[in-house]
Amino acid sequence: LGTWFWQDWRGVILMRKISEADRPYILAVRIGLVIFFATLSLLVYRAWRRKEQKRKEGVGSDAF
Numbered sequence: 517l518g519t520w521f522w523q524d525w526r527g528v529i530l531m532r533k534i535s536e537a538d539r540p541y542i543l544a545v546r547i548g549l550v551i552f553f554a555t556l557s558l559l560v561y562r563a564w565r566r567k568e569q570k571r572k573e574g575v576g577s578d579a580f
Contacts, residue, residue: 531539
């Protein structure tokens with residue numbers, strides 16, 4: 517997988533082998549995935565920060 521990625525990553529990122537009719541859909545999926553992962557990262561960050569804050573206040577258990 518790493519070798520394939522190294523050899524063809526530019527073509528995949530630039531959508532060289534994609535037909536013009538499919539480009540909007542592929543671009544929408546890529547944007548959606550970026551938004552999904554950014555949202556997921558933000559939620560994990562906020563949950564982790566809340567957990568640390570509760571730990572400092574002494575609320576809850578230290579099971580984790």
